[in-house]
Amino acid sequence: MKKILVPVDGSTASQKAATKAMEIARQFGASITFITVILEPDLSKYNKFGVLIDPDMKKLKEKLKENEKKMLDSVLNSLDLSDVQTTEKVIAGVAYEEILKEAEEGNYDMIVIGQRGFTKVKRFFLGSVAYRVVSDAVCPVLVVHE
Amino acid sequence: MKKILIPVDGSQASKKAAEKAAEIGKLIDAELTFITVANLPTEDKYSYFGMTVENAFIANRKNMLKQLIIEEGRMLDILVRNIDTENLRINKKIIVGVPAEEIVKLAAEEKYDFIVIGRRGFSKVERFFVGSVTQKVISASPCPVMVVNT
Numbered sequence: 623m624k625k626i627l628v629p630v631d632g633s634t635a636s637q638k639a640a641t642k643a644m645e646i647a648r649q650f651g652a653s654i655t656f657i658t659v660i661l662e663p664d665l666s667k668y669n670k671f672g673v674l675i676d677p678d679m680k681k682l683k684e685k686l687k688e689n690e691k692k693m694l695d696s697v698l699n700s701l702d703l704s705d706v707q708t709t710e711k712v713i714a715g716v717a718y719e720e721i722l723k724e725a726e727e728g729n730y731d732m733i734v735i736g737q738r739g740f741t742k743v744k745r746f747f748l749g750s751v752a753y754r755v756v757s758d759a760v761c762p763v764l765v766v767h768e
Numbered sequence: 769m770k771k772i773l774i775p776v777d778g779s780q781a782s783k784k785a786a787e788k789a790a791e792i793g794k795l796i797d798a799e800l801t802f803i804t805v806a807n808l809p810t811e812d813k814y815s816y817f818g819m820t821v822e823n824a825f826i827a828n829r830k831n832m833l834k835q836l837i838i839e840e841g842r843m844l845d846i847l848v849r850n851i852d853t854e855n856l857r858i859n860k861k862i863i864v865g866v867p868a869e870e871i872v873k874l875a876a877e878e879k880y881d882f883i884v885i886g887r888r889g890f891s892k893v894e895r896f897f898v899g900s901v902t903q904k905v906i907s908a909s910p911c912p913v914m915v916v917n918t
Binding site (some may be wrong): 623642649650706732737753756758759760761762763764765766767 | 788791792795796841882884897898906907909910911912913914915916917
């Protein structure tokens, strides 16, 4: 148990997960990587029809990343980060794909994820992102409740 | 002292979960409780429609349940014996009832810190990637649930 991956989306559930992960990392002497994923707007659909893309649109991704980083920072500010080595990552892509890719490539020992983020479809027992992560992760996944 | 609950059904996934739980238990000095749930359909559905259920059937059912508990206990013993539990405090429990309900109830009543469970047991419906018992445990659990893949 040396490396823990914690996906954060700013929801209460993800804050709980982050808190729990810190507690575990302290006990195990593990390091934590906090990851947050922005959904990158696909601009190629405009190109196809010859639509001129507003130059501001191109800045959109940067802006999104900037905001996401701020969110991540404020989540981390609310935590007691002493004694644990932490890394932050902001990635563009589809949330569950990027989380799974990071978990596999980074050889993490555990993923700690919140049970329900912002989509409130109660039909599903888990949020769609957490469900995909639980389904396909190569390492154990700890599901923490809101 | 942390308490970890590990529901096992004898499947490969539950064996992996048990191994992972032992590994974690050693790191955080936890007490491990392995449980298995013996489930037998009730005869209530027959009496509901006014059918008389033969006494022999009920007696037989009781025997079946008794046998089932013995077999479940045997499975539990073998599974626990095959993992490295040196220096760990271990409990074993066999409970009769509906698996997901009993697991969640026990976790709440005895205040476990974690549940460690396999991603899917023996059911073969691959439409869902996560087994039905595991799904229900994740959604209803009072404590964090660790899902271990095979």
